Amino acid sequence: MAIGDIIIETRELTKVYKPPFMGGKGHRAVNNLNINVRQGEVFGLVGPNGSGKTTTLKLLLGLLTPTSGTISVFGEPPRNIAVKHRIGFLPDGPYFYDHLNADELLDFYAKLFGMSKEQRRRRADELLAFVGLTEARHRRIREYSKGMVQRIGLAQALINDPDLLFLDEPTTGLDPIGARQMKEAIVRLREQGKTVFLCSHLLADVQAICDRVAIMNEGNLVRFGAVEELLSDTRYYVITVGDLAEEALGKAKEQQLSFTTPDQNGIHHFNASDADGVTRVVDFVRGVNGKILSIEEKMDTLEDVFVRAIKGE
Amino acid sequence: MAVSASKPLPHSAGYAAEQASWRVKQILLIAGVVALAIYYNTVGWKSPAAMGIGAVRTVPPWKWGLLDFIAVEAGFLVLIYFILRLTPTAMTIAKATFQETVRRKVLLVILIFALVAIAAVTIFSWLSLGEEEKFIRDIGLGAVLFFGMLISVVLGAWLIPLEIERKTIFTLLAKPVDRTQLILGKFVGTALTLGANVLAMWLVFTVAYYLKRHTVEEGQIWLSLLNNTKAIFLTYCALVLLASVAITVSILASQVVAVVVTFFVYFTGLLGGQLRHAGDELIELSKRTGNAFNAILGQSLKVVYWLLPRLDNFDISSRLVLEDPVGFNYMWQTIAWGILYTGAVLVIAWMFLDSREF
Numbered sequence A: 001m002a003i004g005d006i007i008i009e010t011r012e013l014t015k016v017y018k019p020p021f022m023g024g025k026g027h028r029a030v031n032n033l034n035i036n037v038r039q040g041e042v043f044g045l046v047g048p049n050g051s052g053k054t055t056t057l058k059l060l061l062g063l064l065t066p067t068s069g070t071i072s073v074f075g076e077p078p079r080n081i082a083v084k085h086r087i088g089f090l091p092d093g094p095y096f097y098d099h100l101n102a103d104e105l106l107d108f109y110a111k112l113f114g115m116s117k118e119q120r121r122r123r124a125d126e127l128l129a130f131v132g133l134t135e136a137r138h139r140r141i142r143e144y145s146k147g148m149v150q151r152i153g154l155a156q157a158l159i160n161d162p163d164l165l166f167l168d169e170p171t172t173g174l175d176p177i178g179a180r181q182m183k184e185a186i187v188r189l190r191e192q193g194k195t196v197f198l199c200s201h202l203l204a205d206v207q208a209i210c211d212r213v214a215i216m217n218e219g220n221l222v223r224f225g226a227v228e229e230l231l232s233d234t235r236y237y238v239i240t241v242g243d244l245a246e247e248a249l250g251k252a253k254e255q256q257l258s259f260t261t262p263d264q265n266g267i268h269h270f271n272a273s274d275a276d277g278v279t280r281v282v283d284f285v286r287g288v289n290g291k292i293l294s295i296e297e298k299m300d301t302l303e304d305v306f307v308r309a310i311k312g313e
Numbered sequence B: 001m002a003v004s005a006s007k008p009l010p011h012s013a014g015y016a017a018e019q020a021s022w023r024v025k026q027i028l029l030i031a032g033v034v035a036l037a038i039y040y041n042t043v044g045w046k047s048p049a050a051m052g053i054g055a056v057r058t059v060p061p062w063k064w065g066l067l068d069f070i071a072v073e074a075g076f077l078v079l080i081y082f083i084l085r086l087t088p089t090a091m092t093i094a095k096a097t098f099q100e101t102v103r104r105k106v107l108l109v110i111l112i113f114a115l116v117a118i119a120a121v122t123i124f125s126w127l128s129l130g131e132e133e134k135f136i137r138d139i140g141l142g143a144v145l146f147f148g149m150l151i152s153v154v155l156g157a158w159l160i161p162l163e164i165e166r167k168t169i170f171t172l173l174a175k176p177v178d179r180t181q182l183i184l185g186k187f188v189g190t191a192l193t194l195g196a197n198v199l200a201m202w203l204v205f206t207v208a209y210y211l212k213r214h215t216v217e218e219g220q221i222w223l224s225l226l227n228n229t230k231a232i233f234l235t236y237c238a239l240v241l242l243a244s245v246a247i248t249v250s251i252l253a254s255q256v257v258a259v260v261v262t263f264f265v266y267f268t269g270l271l272g273g274q275l276r277h278a279g280d281e282l283i284e285l286s287k288r289t290g291n292a293f294n295a296i297l298g299q300s301l302k303v304v305y306w307l308l309p310r311l312d313n314f315d316i317s318s319r320l321v322l323e324d325p326v327g328f329n330y331m332w333q334t335i336a337w338g339i340l341y342t343g344a345v346l347v348i349a350w351m352f353l354d355s356r357e358f
């Protein structure tokens, strides 16, 4: 198994939630989803609330059964116990047996993997240090803050040193520092060679740490690819210009240049989509004796791409 | 290109040692069951008070048939199979379940009520007008059964739903825990918690009984205490059975339905033989009068009787009062039926859990 090999693949994956009583159509939470995840990447599944991210995740974990379509995780169906030895999972808004302390909780989960007493101790030490809970290890989880629960959640997901990690909304509900620590942890895990599959509606976070993303809306896949690719066709330039006379603006309109109305200081912003466009604006400004104050390259954020994708553009 | 190679599982030397030590425990448990089976099949079945002998009973005696014979032997086999199926994973879940449920507040409250009620029996025994022993046994053992039933209903009905509600089942099923082991582990944990509760009740009852009766009964007291212990052990088996019913119904329906169904099973199960008796009477009646409705009613009563566990067999307080000895054969014959019933119910639970979505 090498970096870049496909380790998760879904084909025509569909999930319809049955209505509680007979009859009715049910709710199509995931519709014909085709995605794949490669070894060693951080993969982001993004979409607004209710778009089917958690449903997809539960399908991948074998907690739900697909209505149609197939799933393979490490080449196996997701209910396979051998698969579970190689994965870790942090649910959305996790909750743990809160009468236990962090040590006891990790010990319990480690036992499920058949680790010996000494292995369990060592692993707990490592993980508590990794998530920064060494100090709090003897306190009950009941007394933990949300951020601490999320961190012990990450620790339990890593208990078996998994190759593949599923994280559902890992940064949601954390304060900025907590969210940042979580993101740093994910990046470190990638450096250790782990594959991370995360669901999130927080696009800035996804943009910062994911290699590839799939954007979902109402159960459908609307964009799928490397983050850079999705953003690269959104590059544009802003040329800030001062000292333009009124009649110069008329000429600019004739030349079909796009610009904004001036601010209080009489400054205009011209937009250009590529290098040629920039040259045309620069030539024009020189021709009318304007002053070029700056030329900046701009790029859409994932959020812009996302909003356009959702609107169906 | 998709990958299909599975990495060998990270088993360590320590893991092998734990596996081996669990195997040893399993073998010891099974050896215990085998010893019981040998005892039963050589000496035990001849012990006094074989099924239906000697007892003055309010219901027709349970006739000793081929089915009972098969059930009694099958009970040993099912018990052995059950022990074999338990893995270290199931035992880990069982231990965690026990640790969590044994301190659940609702259960503690019920337990305290039970202990107070059991202890109070001896205080109010002057009400019994001379039949003190009967009074203490009837009410005391009745309290163990009734409060134990409340505990097993609350315990069983909330066992899995709570795990789903708190979403802890997601993390559990994302670990290498197959659903058979989950249900077995949860069940064993429940049985352990019930055991701890029943043990507390047994202790209080035994002490209370001793304090009240040892001057009256003198040499007999130890026999009485042993009989009480037998009665409470059978009650415990009935409670485990009830809990398995509650667990199963809670998986396929909901907590509330589980509570209702288990109460129903408890009350009608205690009627047991009387239900069958009534069914027979109705069928007889319809033969004489030609009333088809009575026949249908009678048959349905008998169907209900066959579907329900014979809880009345687990309640031996009246036998004890009648000085009807309770031998090992009676104990095991009753327990074997309980094991088969519980096993069947757990298989249903497993089937529903296996297809259930979370």
Ligand SMILES: Nc1ncnc2c1ncn2[C@@H]1O[C@H](COP(=O)(O)OP(=O)(O)O)[C@@H](O)[C@H]1O
Pocket: A017, A027, A029, A047, A048, A049, A050, A051, A052, A053, A054, A055, A056
């Ligand atoms: N158990 C369920 N039964 C019925 N509908 C559900 C269930 N779980 C989720 N849904 C519905 O499926 C859709 C997708 O939900 P979900 O996958 O949780 O979305 P996301 O994680 O993207 O916010 C939502 O409309 C939600 O209401």
Ligand SMILES: [Mg+2]
Pocket: A053, A054, A055, A092, A168, A169
């Ligand atoms: Mg979600």
